[in-house]
Amino acid sequence: MAMPASPLYLGLDFGTGGARACLIDGHGEILWQGREDYLRADEQTPADWLAALRRLLEMLPARLRGRVASIAVNGTSATVLLADAVSRPLGPTLLYRDDRAAASLPQLEATFRTAHPAAALPHYLSATSGLAKFHWLTLQPKAASAARFCHQADWITARLSGRAGVSDYHNALKTGFDPRTQSWPEWITHLPHAALLPTVLMPGTDLGPVSAEASCRFDLPGRCRVRAGTTDSIAAFLAAGVREPGDAVTSLGTTLVLKLLSRRQVEAVEYGVYSHWLGPLWLAGGASNAGGGTLRQLFSDEQLRELSGRIDPEVPSDLDYYPLPAPGERFPLNDPGCLPRLGPRPPDDARYLQGLLEGLARIEAAGYAKLVQLGATPPVRILSAGGGAANAAYTRIRARLLGLPVTPAPHAEASYGSALLARDGTAAFRP
16 A cells, blocks of 8 residues: 655745745755746735746646645735735735835824833834834725735735734734734724734744635645745744754845844844744844945956955955945944945955955954844854855855854755744744
């Protein structure tokens, strides 16, 4: 008698430029991956997300699709919309970096001050936060027909589960949800249209099987379960496989993003620092404006590879740079007027690149020091994700200046992290 096929787990990542999918088995081995770019990344709509979802599931081999036991979705943090009672989008979709909700900040801040006169303003009172966007959207003409406010991952998950009006701790954080009390703060519940805010569940919560409509539309097995999702950055962190206090992941992309697993929750709005709930631990993070974006203004990819091969990372360059792409820094310095420091430039381009890489490594070290100063658990090892993780000279420079082990993350794709969430559910956050 043939043994029954083992269950598989599907992770979906709806990022800034497109959607990705990753299918794993119970041991975490990747069996299939897919990618579908949006036609208009800067103007993406829910229709674009749905088209990408359909295409990804069409690409999934039929022999594997029938074995999918559960699905989890991640989306870009603070990408939001209003929807009606049957999940049809209403009005504009505000993408993660959309700042038109800045007009709502004075009223929100005044409302917060009425309730908490002496408290520091919370991290979610910013122009691009979910809460500011919620307030702004509820002032638009179509808000009168709205039944719910959705984060990107909420809306996509609802199209799979048929269960609308549900979010997760991670997506809801920038909309003001308090994971410590597992509730919306009282002052937010008194805002006009607060009834549109979602019910918030632990990431990985079982939402039930895929709906009959989704099963038919996407040819998914009716027994496939859908789990509450997460954000793209948290999914990428889960993919790295870190679990212990002091484990950290640095994303070496256009900007420098630091995430540190801490026993204590830390927040500092002036530095853009806040913490995500991760079960018994907290994921503290901050982002510098410095990063690979500056290097790409100065060198081509081919030049970066060639010059990096000529660097001796154990011999300091004695150059002192702060590689910002433009004026302004928030973390680890809070200085809107901070100027890029990219000179003087030596004749040897390899030495110049080394000085820039050392500058980035010093910013990284200062960033982790700032998180510790704010109360986070000190880092004990650094895993690297993003394009810079492949640069061996940069890795050795960072290890020297950080004084910690630095290694590439075994997995860095957010879709893989969502697949782990689909497999592990809420167990991913238990001790």
